[in-house]
Amino acid sequence: xxxxxxxxxxxxxxxxxxxxxxxxxxxxxxxxxxxxxxxxxxxxxxxxxxxxxxxxxxxxxxxxxxxxxxxxxxxxxxxxxxxxxxxxxxxxxxxxxxxxxxxxxxxxxxxxxxxxxxxxxxxxxxxxxxxxxxxxxxxxxxxxxxxxxxxxxxxxxxxxxxxxxxxxxxxxxxxxxxxxxxxxxxxxxxxxxxxxxxxxxxxxxxxxxxxxxxxxxxxxxxxxxxxxxxxxxxxxxxxxxxxxxxxxxxxxxxxxxxxxxxxxxxxxxxxxxxxxxxxxxxxxxxxxxxxxxxxxxxxxxxxxxxxxxxxxxxxxxxxxxxxxxxxxxxxxxxxxxxxxxxxxxxxxxxxxxxxxxxxxxxxxxxxxxxxxxxxxxxxxxxxxxxxxxxxxxxxxxxxxxxxxxxxxxxxxxxxxxxxxxxxxxxxxxxxxxxxxxxxxxxxxxxxxxxxxxxxxxxxxxxxxxxxxxxxxxxxxxxxxxxxxxxxxxxxxxxxxxxxxxxxxxxxxxxxxxxxxxxxxxxx
Numbered sequence: 340x341x342x343x344x345x346x347x348x349x350x351x352x353x354x355x356x357x358x359x360x361x362x363x364x365x366x367x368x369x370x371x372x373x374x375x376x377x378x379x380x381x382x383x384x385x386x387x388x389x390x391x392x393x394x395x396x397x398x399x400x401x402x403x404x405x406x407x408x409x410x411x412x413x414x415x416x417x418x419x420x421x422x423x424x425x426x427x428x429x430x431x432x433x434x435x436x437x438x439x440x441x442x443x444x445x446x447x448x449x450x451x452x453x454x455x456x457x458x459x460x461x462x463x464x465x466x467x468x469x470x471x472x473x474x475x476x477x478x479x480x481x482x483x484x485x486x487x488x489x490x491x492x493x494x495x496x497x498x499x500x501x502x503x504x505x506x507x508x509x510x511x512x513x514x515x516x517x518x519x520x521x522x523x524x525x526x527x528x529x530x531x532x533x534x535x536x537x538x539x540x541x542x543x544x545x546x547x548x549x550x551x552x553x554x555x556x557x558x559x560x561x562x563x564x565x566x567x568x569x570x571x572x573x574x575x576x577x578x579x580x581x582x583x584x585x586x587x588x589x590x591x592x593x594x595x596x597x598x599x600x601x602x603x604x605x606x607x608x609x610x611x612x613x614x615x616x617x618x619x620x621x622x623x624x625x626x627x628x629x630x631x632x633x634x635x636x637x638x639x640x641x642x643x644x645x646x647x648x649x650x651x652x653x654x655x656x657x658x659x660x661x662x663x664x665x666x667x668x669x670x671x672x673x674x675x676x677x678x679x680x681x682x683x684x685x686x687x688x689x690x691x692x693x694x695x696x697x698x699x700x701x702x703x704x705x706x707x708x709x710x711x712x713x714x715x716x717x718x719x720x721x722x723x724x725x726x727x728x729x730x731x732x733x734x735x736x737x738x739x740x741x742x743x744x745x746x747x748x749x750x751x752x753x754x755x756x757x758x759x760x761x762x763x764x765x766x767x768x769x770x771x772x773x774x775x776x777x778x779x780x781x782x783x784x785x786x787x788x789x790x791x792x793x794x795x796x797x798x799x800x801x802x803x804x805x806x807x808x809x810x811x812x813x814x815x816x817x818x819x820x821x822x823x824x825x826x827x828x829x830x831x832x833x834x835x836x837x838x839x840x841x842x843x844x845x846x847x848x849x850x851x852x853x854x855x856x857x858x859x860x861x862x
Contacts, residue, residue, distance in 0.1 A: 372797045373758040377775045377785060380804025381753055386776050388434040388747035389710035390701050391740060392493065394666065396441035397476075398467040398719050399681030405717035405726055406484065407476050414729045420484055423731045424717060427724055428488055431740045432747060435538065437493040437665060437712045438481050442466040442548035444540070445499035449509045452477020453528055466548060468680030478513065482534045491537045493665075493712070498542030498564050498581070499549040507567035510539065514570055538577045538710075540665075541565050541602060545581040546590060554593035557581065561594065565601040579663060582606030583647065585639075591647045595654040603659065604710065607647055608666040610720075611637045611693055622671040622685040623821040627792060628764035630689055630820050633669070634790050635766040637693045640667070644704045651707065661709035664701070668714045668721030669693055682719050687823040688832055688854060690721050691735035691815055695772065695788045695856045698743050702774035705751050725826075732824045735832040738815050742834060742858040745784045749776035752783065752805075761791040771796055771851065783807060783861040785847070792820050792854040800847035800859075807861035810847060812837035816855035 613620035839850035
């Protein structure tokens with residue numbers, strides 16, 4: 340598929356990335372003043388690397404053409420996996436990948452995806468586009484891909500249309516180190532050593548495409564299925580319950596009350612949809628009201644995490660069970676001319692800001708929220724990467740994950756923000772968002788986002804308990820709200836060096852340009 344682009348003057352914009360981004364660091368005297376207080380003297384919980392998790396569903400060209408082209412493809416590949424995609428994902432240290440869905444998982448039968456590829460059954464993908472699925476990518480292909488990336492596997496089991504025995508046998512097939520019949524079958528199919536499956540989903544969206552269950556029935560089914568997910572001794576598997584749809588707090592209440600002892604993680608799904616589900620809005624070509632509405636809806640994530648966490652605290656005060664945002668991101672009308680049901684959308688600077696806001700929110704709830712999976716990794720919804728034949732482009736969202744990658748497994752440092760408000764069209768949110776983490780290498784990373792697309796901000800960052808002599812940074816911004824990368828102009832939105840911050844004693848003075856994401860490193 341070709342990306343539908345409005346930026347036909349891409350070469351000019353590419354020049355603006357290197358020259359224009361720096362120019363935007365100049366601030367008018369009237370810029371508002373905001374204060375961020377980073378408390379290095381009050382270290383918080385770990386920013387679990389799983390919060391940077393990805394999602395790869397059999398949907399559109401997310402798998403086929405996105406990560407897999409087959410070993411005989413002319414597109415450079417490693418055993419069938421696209422080399423360019425592998426390299427790009429390894430660069431941002433992808434920690435975990437959720438597979439095979441999504442709604443696809445609710446009709447997935449794992450035996451259809453093992454054995455010689457040419458002999459695997461061909462089925463219809465009833466959820467996404469009605470296209471045929473030849474099962475070329477199955478258990479062996481996905482697990483091997485996870486190892487290639489250096490990522491953990493988060494496998495979603497089929498509760499909606501398969502019996503518990505099927506799930507139990509799949510787990511044994513993947514993880515058993517014994518000489519059982521299933522372990523021998525795995526070896527005969529090319530994998531002698533067992534795989535690690537650190538995360539296993541007990542169904543997906545049981546309230547919807549996973550079976551349209553009531554929470555009471557779903558809780559009973561979760562207890563039943565989880566009973567038969569048995570890992571070998573000494574091999575931990577986080578059993579993840581199918582969580583709520585957005586603000587369905589009753590779902591979490593019932594699941595925690597009736598089945599909370601059967602799992603160690605529970606999900607919640609929330610998508611930023613600017614409009615209605617029937618008319619979501621365009622990925623590009625939007626006006627400022629749509630920009631503001633999208634970002635305001637993104638901030639609902641804060642309310643949702645607070646609400647679900649309060650319920651979980653009631654039944655699990657020691658926070659044994661993790662809350663996982665295992666589907667999140669923007670969802671727009673798919674690109675005109677793309678295949679119906681493939682959920683292919685362009686990715687702009689607006690999406691980059693959405694990603695940074697969510698990562699900041701996750702930092703504020705890192706004691707309970709210990710995993711997340713953006714939807715999705717390649718070519719679907721808010722993707723990291725877009726591909727077209729032998730070409731690949733990194734999206735603005737990819738670059739935000741690159742900016743924040745130093746957060747992985749670091750220690751959250753509380754960041755208190757006193758900011759003016761950005762308002763447009765009846766929507767309002769604080770103009771400045773921030774979070775901070777002391778990385779595992781000791782470097783303090785401070786993220787700053789200015790959601791105002793028109794006005795820069797003067798930000799004073801007060802550093803308590805943080806010793807550092809130098810500050811460096813990178814900035815992600817663009818000339819327009821919908822600035823985006825295309826196959827012909829892949830570097831329109833890309834981080835460049837940021838020079839608008841100075842460090843004096845325990846204070847950072849930052850000139851934060853409009854519509855920008857900045858990451859500062861203090862050493």
